[in-house]
Amino acid sequence: xxxxxxxxxxxGRKISIMLEELGVDYTVSPVDLGxxxxxxxxxxxxxxxxxxxxxxxxxxxxxxxxxxxxxxILTYLADKSGxxxxxxxxxxxxxxxxxxxxxxxxxxxxxQLGFFAVRSEEKSALAISRFSEEADRLLxxxxxxxxxxxxxxxxxxxxxxxxxxPWVLAATAYLKQVLKDSLAAKPAIQRWLQQVGARPAVQxxxxxxxx
Numbered sequence: 001x002x003x004x005x006x007x008x009x010x011x012g013r014k015i016s017i018m019l020e021e022l023g024v025d026y027t028v029s030p031v032d033l034g035x036x037x038x039x040x041x042x043x044x045x046x047x048x049x050x051x052x053x054x055x056x057x058x059x060x061x062x063x064x065x066x067x068x069x070x071x072x073i074l075t076y077l078a079d080k081s082g083x084x085x086x087x088x089x090x091x092x093x094x095x096x097x098x099x100x101x102x103x104x105x106x107x108x109x110x111x112q113l114g115f116f117a118v119r120s121e122e123k124s125a126l127a128i129s130r131f132s133e134e135a136d137r138l139l140x141x142x143x144x145x146x147x148x149x150x151x152x153x154x155x156x157x158x159x160x161x162x163x164x165x166p167w168v169l170a171a172t173a174y175l176k177q178v179l180k181d182s183l184a185a186k187p188a189i190q191r192w193l194q195q196v197g198a199r200p201a202v203q204x205x206x207x208x209x210x211x
Contacts, residue, residue, distance in 0.1 A: 002026040005054040010166035017205030030209040071103040074159040095153040098160035146188035
């Protein structure tokens, strides 16, 4: 049995989407970020960086396996199940490259833009301009990829799509005013959002945790 520690954020929803796609039994332990539950001693023992998501897989051979960081969790679940990530070859490393692109570039830049442009009471024009420009550049990278391919890593749906989808969807709502011109000019991203968002497992995963 897998226990998923998560909250209602794009990073958390990556993993619930994957678990729903796999159709495996799992339990959900909400980590209330608003109450700073991520800093509790019990959760720090699972996720030393005090971030969600994390999993504990008690069904692994031998001792339970504990993993934090969404990219590592997606790779583990894909390798364990043999789904949504090729076992070898170019397709595998394409998916891993785009997965790491999301975790190292797209997510952090959209997160910083959200902080400076939306959440922060004190607005910094320089910071908003810097992160808006970088977010637009990254969305152009994604648009170009999706103009050439059905999915983020190529012609097959993969963990790269699961990693990118919650963040891009959040940008269309949370960052709508900041990125409206950028998003409106990217038809391939809009097509991909509809295509991935129509998957029943994605819809179920996006509703977890049920608050």
